[in-house]
Amino acid sequence: MFKRIITAMLLTAMFVLPVSAHELTIKNVSGQAPEAGKPFNLTVQSAHKFIVPEEVEILPRVKAGIIENGKLTASELKGNDDKLWIDFSVTPSDLSGSFIVTAIKDGESWCVTNEGGKSGARKDLEAQGLKVLSANKYDKYAKAIFNASHEDKNFSQVLGQPLEIIPVTNPADAKVGGYFDVKILLNGQPYTGPVWASYDGFVTEYENTYAYYTEAENGEAHVKITAPGWWGIRAAQSGLPGVEGDYDNLNLRAFLLFAVSSDR
Ligand SMILES: [Cu+2]
Numbered sequence: 001m002f003k004r005i006i007t008a009m010l011l012t013a014m015f016v017l018p019v020s021a022h023e024l025t026i027k028n029v030s031g032q033a034p035e036a037g038k039p040f041n042l043t044v045q046s047a048h049k050f051i052v053p054e055e056v057e058i059l060p061r062v063k064a065g066i067i068e069n070g071k072l073t074a075s076e077l078k079g080n081d082d083k084l085w086i087d088f089s090v091t092p093s094d095l096s097g098s099f100i101v102t103a104i105k106d107g108e109s110w111c112v113t114n115e116g117g118k119s120g121a122r123k124d125l126e127a128q129g130l131k132v133l134s135a136n137k138y139d140k141y142a143k144a145i146f147n148a149s150h151e152d153k154n155f156s157q158v159l160g161q162p163l164e165i166i167p168v169t170n171p172a173d174a175k176v177g178g179y180f181d182v183k184i185l186l187n188g189q190p191y192t193g194p195v196w197a198s199y200d201g202f203v204t205e206y207e208n209t210y211a212y213y214t215e216a217e218n219g220e221a222h223v224k225i226t227a228p229g230w231w232g233i234r235a236a237q238s239g240l241p242g243v244e245g246d247y248d249n250l251n252l253r254a255f256l257l258f259a260v261s262s263d264r
Contacts, residue, residue, distance in 0.1 A: 022046040022055055024105050024140035025232055025255050026064070027200070029085075034099075034147050039089035044077070044103045044142070046085075048207035050198040050232050053084040057105060064103035066090035067159060072102060097152035098145050098171070102159065107138035109247035123245035135247040144257035148172035155258075162187055165233055165256035168220075174231075174260045180223045182216075182256065184235050190219025193237060197223045199260070200230040210234070228262035 025045045034040040044064050047054035056079040064086070065075040075088040092099045109121050114131040122135040141161045148155060148171035155167050168181035184191040196210040203209040214221050216235065223233055233256045240250040 044086040163252035171258035
């Protein structure tokens with residue numbers, strides 16, 4: 001009897017837990033323009049709303065920096081407890097074209113247990129006597145394009161991230177009323193699945209509320225641009241195979257961020 005009540009409680013706990021996690025994004029909050037050889041200040045944000053900072057991610061699990069010559073130069077990260085974001089800066093060496101900044105979160109194993117949510121490998125928590133109902137890893141990838149220019153090709157670089165949104169449209173050519181085309185790869189293969197998009201300021205009151213929804217087919221998606229500003233396109237893949245004893249499922253989240261100019 002007692003056991004049955006516990007089981008019922010655990011099942012209830014499972015269903016009331018939020019299914020959507022904080023999304024990882026990047027934003028230039030200062031409005032500073034990048035200059036070659038000078039630090040360009042940015043933030044890594046984690047939130048349920050696009051794009052309202054909500055939580056300082058756990059620093060050791062996050063890496064962020066500029067991609068140059070296909071290589072990530074990791075920046076020093078500083079948690080900002082007042083603003084609820086991570087401050088960092090990148091120093092672009094060349095501004096003849098666009099440059100890519102990425103932020104990556106290694107989610108580690110997150111378990112739902114009989115004593116609530118806990119981080120740690122399934123086998124370690126079980127060894128402590130906990131009942132593990134589910135063990136999930138949420139890895140997140142944000143990729144932002146800055147200094148877009150018409151002649152540039154850098155924007156379409158493929159970084160090889162497990163879930164990656166690659167612009168087909170040059171952000172410099174993105175305009176209100178037009179489509180922004182992307183290619184989405186899941187482990188290097190065309191992704192088929194949901195795609196959301198929104199822009200800074202669209203909805204700040206409600207969580208998980210996006211301006212646009214479509215589905216990628218064979219790795220292709222088309223997002224209609226409806227306002228100028230800082231845009232984010234998001235894809236998500238849940239339920240990938242996990243690692244025995246560590247986590248049952250791997251879940252990937254990706255965001256592509258870029259600016260749409262108002263004067264086109
Ligand atoms: Cu969350």
